[in-house]
Amino acid sequence: MAERKYSNTSSFFSICIFIVSCNVISASVEDGLIANYSRTIRYTVPKNIPSKTTVLDLSHNQIQEIRSFDFHSLPKLQALILFDNQIKVLNFSVFQYNKDLQYLDLSHNNLQALFGLPIPSIRHLDVSYNDDIKMTLCSDSGTTWKLEYFGLSTKRMQKSDFCALAHLQVETLFLGLEDLSEYHPAFLPAFNMKNLRIVLPNIRRFPIILDLDLNVTESLEVSNIQDDQIKHSITFLLKHNKNGRLLNLTVTSIKISWRDIVNVLTVVWKSTIRYFHIYDVTVLEFDYSVFSNIDTSLQALSIKQTRLATVNVNQTIVYRTFSEMNIPTLTISDSGILFMHCPSKPSRFTYLSFSNNTLTDTIFQNCNNLPLLETLILQRNYLKDLTKVSLMTNPMKSLKYLDASHNFLQYEGENKCHWAENMVELNLSSNMLSELVFRCLPINVKILDLHENHISRVPKEMLKLNNLEELNLAFNKLTALPGCDSFRSLRLLNIENNSVLSQSSEFFESCQYIQRLKGGNNPFKCSCELREFINLGKQGSVELVGWPDSYMCEKPEYVRGTLLANFHISKLACNVTLLVAVILIITVVFGVVVCIICLRFDIPWYLKMIWQWTQVKRRNWKSQQLNTIQFHAFVSYSEHDSDWVKTVLIPNLEKEDGSIRICQHERNFVAGKSIVENIIDCIEKSYKSIFVLSPNFVQSEWCHYELYFAHHKLFSEDVYGLILVLLEPIPTYIIPARYHKLKALMAKRTYLEWPKEKSKHGLFWANLRAAIQTVLPNNEEMEELQG
Numbered sequence: 001m002a003e004r005k006y007s008n009t010s011s012f013f014s015i016c017i018f019i020v021s022c023n024v025i026s027a028s029v030e031d032g033l034i035a036n037y038s039r040t041i042r043y044t045v046p047k048n049i050p051s052k053t054t055v056l057d058l059s060h061n062q063i064q065e066i067r068s069f070d071f072h073s074l075p076k077l078q079a080l081i082l083f084d085n086q087i088k089v090l091n092f093s094v095f096q097y098n099k100d101l102q103y104l105d106l107s108h109n110n111l112q113a114l115f116g117l118p119i120p121s122i123r124h125l126d127v128s129y130n131d132d133i134k135m136t137l138c139s140d141s142g143t144t145w146k147l148e149y150f151g152l153s154t155k156r157m158q159k160s161d162f163c164a165l166a167h168l169q170v171e172t173l174f175l176g177l178e179d180l181s182e183y184h185p186a187f188l189p190a191f192n193m194k195n196l197r198i199v200l201p202n203i204r205r206f207p208i209i210l211d212l213d214l215n216v217t218e219s220l221e222v223s224n225i226q227d228d229q230i231k232h233s234i235t236f237l238l239k240h241n242k243n244g245r246l247l248n249l250t251v252t253s254i255k256i257s258w259r260d261i262v263n264v265l266t267v268v269w270k271s272t273i274r275y276f277h278i279y280d281v282t283v284l285e286f287d288y289s290v291f292s293n294i295d296t297s298l299q300a301l302s303i304k305q306t307r308l309a310t311v312n313v314n315q316t317i318v319y320r321t322f323s324e325m326n327i328p329t330l331t332i333s334d335s336g337i338l339f340m341h342c343p344s345k346p347s348r349f350t351y352l353s354f355s356n357n358t359l360t361d362t363i364f365q366n367c368n369n370l371p372l373l374e375t376l377i378l379q380r381n382y383l384k385d386l387t388k389v390s391l392m393t394n395p396m397k398s399l400k401y402l403d404a405s406h407n408f409l410q411y412e413g414e415n416k417c418h419w420a421e422n423m424v425e426l427n428l429s430s431n432m433l434s435e436l437v438f439r440c441l442p443i444n445v446k447i448l449d450l451h452e453n454h455i456s457r458v459p460k461e462m463l464k465l466n467n468l469e470e471l472n473l474a475f476n477k478l479t480a481l482p483g484c485d486s487f488r489s490l491r492l493l494n495i496e497n498n499s500v501l502s503q504s505s506e507f508f509e510s511c512q513y514i515q516r517l518k519g520g521n522n523p524f525k526c527s528c529e530l531r532e533f534i535n536l537g538k539q540g541s542v543e544l545v546g547w548p549d550s551y552m553c554e555k556p557e558y559v560r561g562t563l564l565a566n567f568h569i570s571k572l573a574c575n576v577t578l579l580v581a582v583i584l585i586i587t588v589v590f591g592v593v594v595c596i597i598c599l600r601f602d603i604p605w606y607l608k609m610i611w612q613w614t615q616v617k618r619r620n621w622k623s624q625q626l627n628t629i630q631f632h633a634f635v636s637y638s639e640h641d642s643d644w645v646k647t648v649l650i651p652n653l654e655k656e657d658g659s660i661r662i663c664q665h666e667r668n669f670v671a672g673k674s675i676v677e678n679i680i681d682c683i684e685k686s687y688k689s690i691f692v693l694s695p696n697f698v699q700s701e702w703c704h705y706e707l708y709f710a711h712h713k714l715f716s717e718d719v720y721g722l723i724l725v726l727l728e729p730i731p732t733y734i735i736p737a738r739y740h741k742l743k744a745l746m747a748k749r750t751y752l753e754w755p756k757e758k759s760k761h762g763l764f765w766a767n768l769r770a771a772i773q774t775v776l777p778n779n780e781e782m783e784e785l786q787g
């Protein structure tokens with residue numbers, strides 16, 4: 001019954017979780033996953049958490065119970081944030097499968113009991129701001145547990161609370177005691193941790209500070225000190241720091257009068273403290289108390305977030321107090337200070353930070369008493385004139401680093417700048433500087449940050465910055481990659497989020513030493529002009545930070561959004577000289593090939609012949625002459641064989657009966673036509689063509705000519721009309737190469753061989769006659785047709 005009820009609730013929750021988990025923000029970290037269910041679920045730990053999760057944020061929900069199986073399927077879990085829920089009981093055994101769990105935040109729950117043995121992997125455990133927790137940790141006396149951070153808070157000071165601490169080796173202990181209502185000094189243990197952070201109780205009469213035993217503590221942070229106790233408390237604390245272990249003292253959230261500030265500073269100056277921090281100070285009232293320097297071991301004073309609760313303040317006294325301090329490091333930030341005096345004598349300051357105040361250009365003008373100052377931070381103030389800032393640094397002989405970012409700096413190019421000579425790092429980011437700034441820079445600078453200004457180019461006429469190694473020009477208005485003519489040693493260049501469309505030849509000519517280039521998020525125009533740049537990314541000779549994901553084509557329209565890495569353009573298409581050269585080479589090669597082919601196969605000759613032939617055809621067609629067959633055969637022969645043809649061949653074929661007519665171009669010559677035309681005519685009008693082959697024939701150009709026409713007719717009219725008579729044997733080698741047609745014919749076709757023996761002649765003639773025998777229209781009909 002109970003089980004059934006349980007499963008019902010469980011499925012009800014699953015639905016909730018399913019609905020809610022759509023809003024879950026999951027992000028991949030290096031090799032794990034952040035699953036963030038902050039403010040998105042209600043009563044139970046969701047079931048469908050990805051098993052790769054390393055960081056699980058379940059804060060600001062209403063989880064009441066951690067069930068034994070909740071984290072079983074998360075073997076990679078390293079950090080679990082359960083801050084601000086309503087968990088009442090926790091048994092450490094729920095983490096038995098989370099062997100890597102290091103960070104566990106259970107603060108701001110209703111925890112009343114922690115059971116089981118803590119997991120050895122945990123380094124950070126925060127159980128502060130719960131109900132009174134009973135920790136069974138005490139009973140297990142044998143083992144000690146090492147933690148880097150342990151957060152705890154309690155309402156009643158009981159011995160049992162602190163017995164837990166006896167078994168812990170904690171580096172940093174946080175004790176939230178705001179709500180302490182019962183206190184017994186005897187229960188306050190001797191703290192054996194390096195760093196102790198205590199929030200003091202709201203009830204004033206519990207003198208916790210006076211009862212602290214800090215023999216080994218090096219760093220103490222106290223907050224919620226009552227206004228009237230602060231001077232007393234700090235005095236007491238520091239007087240009792242006999243062994244001088246305590247080095248860092250941080251006081252937060254105090255309300256204090258100027259007089260007490262001076263008193264506290266005096267106490268600190270006399271103590272062995274090295275670092276004194278005051279955060280979140282409200283100055284209640286002002287008087288003319290003056291702080292006087294004494295020798296001190298204090299290294300650094302830092303004051304942040306100061307507010308004045310009185311208008312009646314003598315600024316001179318306040319600023320003098322700080323500017324005359326004989327310590328190396330001073331920080332006053334987020335405090336609205338308007339001015340800072342120049343020290344009246346050479347000062348010990350090596351580090352001054354006045355970030356997020358309201359300082360103007362007047363600060364430290366003509367100040368010769370900061371000879372040791374190496375670092376000056378003036379971030380987020382109201383500096384306006386870059387010339388003045390440069391003049392300010394000029395007497396600071398040791399100044400190496402100036403941060404003037406997030407000001408309102410401008411430079412119009414009219415006045416000369418005089419920077420501190422030794423300055424190597426200058427941060428002018430987030431100002432209103434134009435490209436004229438390149439005329440006003442410290443010449444030995446190595447690292448220059450000019451991001452988020454109004455720079456549209458790196459001008460040619462500018463100072464030579466031969467030592468410059470890193471230049472940040474991100475978030476400006478550059479339209480092309482800058483050249484490095486004026487900073488030859490540049491190794492790192494940042495031009496992210498500009499308007500860079502194309503590369504510039506100057507960049508590739510002059511920036512030889514570049515090792516890293518951050519150039520992403522620019523509206524690149526993907527065309528030939530960007531080719532070298534794209535190759536830069538592909539080759540990897542220069543490390544392109546963010547390649548390939550943040551390098552995208554913006555123009556032209558059809559490739560918008562394409563990664564540069566996926567944009568291909570050939571070398572040929574981009575290089576005009578190369579293109580012309582290639583076309584030229586191809587043309588020349590083609591020409592040469594054509595010439596060779598022409599010569600090899602005698603193409604011009606064929607062309608000439610075709611031309612002639614078509615001419616004849618055309619003329620014949622024009623004269624309406626019907627080219628009907630009039631002869632049985634046309635005879636082609638070499639002049640040297642004419643005797644045989646005239647005395648043997650023709651008489652033997654053209655018997656007296658006239659049944660076979662032979663066209664012989666000399667005999668059937670039509671006046672007024674050229675020899676070629678006559679021959680073509682003859683061929684056209686003949687049923688077959690007889691070729692008398694002999695070595696003489698082969699030598700004769702005319703004969704070849706005739707053979708060509710006959711063959712041409714043969715194919716064009718599809719008549720099987722070629723008869724070869726081999727008068728004398730022809731060795732193939734004597735046929736010139738260009739007469740390939742003849743060669744082919746002789747190789748393929750059978751031919752009639754003129755027999756030497758007389759007895760075989762009869763058969764030869766019979767064969768030949770049979771080959772050309774056909775019925776032709778008689779002469780009268782012919783004339784009718786021709787007429």
Ligand SMILES: *[C@@H]1O[C@H](CO)[C@@H](O)[C@H](O)[C@H]1NC(C)=O
Nearest residue numbers: 025034036037038055056057
């Ligand atoms: C989870 O998201 C909240 C805001 O919704 C944010 O404050 C918190 O830092 C995130 N947690 C982690 C671990 O990133």
Ligand SMILES: *[C@@H]1O[C@H](CO)[C@@H](O)[C@H](O)[C@H]1NC(C)=O
Nearest residue numbers: 068091092093094114115116
């Ligand atoms: C804690 O969980 C373990 C394992 O589930 C169990 O053996 C033990 O009894 C639990 N402790 C308490 C106090 O419930």
Ligand SMILES: *[C@@H]1O[C@H](CO)[C@@H](O)[C@H](O)[C@H]1NC(C)=O
Nearest residue numbers: 190191192213214215242243
């Ligand atoms: C801390 O030092 C005081 C005296 O200086 C001594 O009485 C006390 O026992 C020491 N406490 C520890 C935990 O060493």
Ligand SMILES: *[C@@H]1O[C@H](CO)[C@@H](O)[C@H](O)[C@H]1NC(C)=O
Nearest residue numbers: 194195218219247248275300
């Ligand atoms: C003391 O403060 C300084 C400066 O904030 C810091 O560098 C140092 O680590 C601190 N020392 C301890 C022990 O916390």
Ligand SMILES: *[C@@H]1O[C@H](CO)[C@@H](O)[C@H](O)[C@H]1NC(C)=O
Nearest residue numbers: 288313314315316317318320
């Ligand atoms: C502020 O104090 C200085 C030094 O005590 C004094 O010279 C100056 O007149 C005072 N200024 C005002 C406005 O009271």
Ligand SMILES: *[C@@H]1O[C@H](CO)[C@@H](O)[C@H](O)[C@H]1NC(C)=O
Nearest residue numbers: 305333334335336356357380
């Ligand atoms: C600057 O200081 C003011 C208080 O003077 C504070 O409210 C503000 O958050 C600070 N700004 C930054 C960016 O730290």
Ligand SMILES: *[C@@H]1O[C@H](CO)[C@@H](O)[C@H](O)[C@H]1NC(C)=O
Nearest residue numbers: 379403405406427429447449
């Ligand atoms: C310059 O200051 C900005 C913040 O004002 C900071 O983000 C940047 O890292 C600084 N540059 C250098 C080179 O330190």
Ligand SMILES: *[C@@H]1O[C@H](CO)[C@@H](O)[C@H](O)[C@H]1NC(C)=O
Nearest residue numbers: 475496497498520521522523
């Ligand atoms: C930088 O540019 C990218 C792409 O153009 C843009 O998404 C991003 O918001 C820009 N970053 C800033 C801080 O403006």
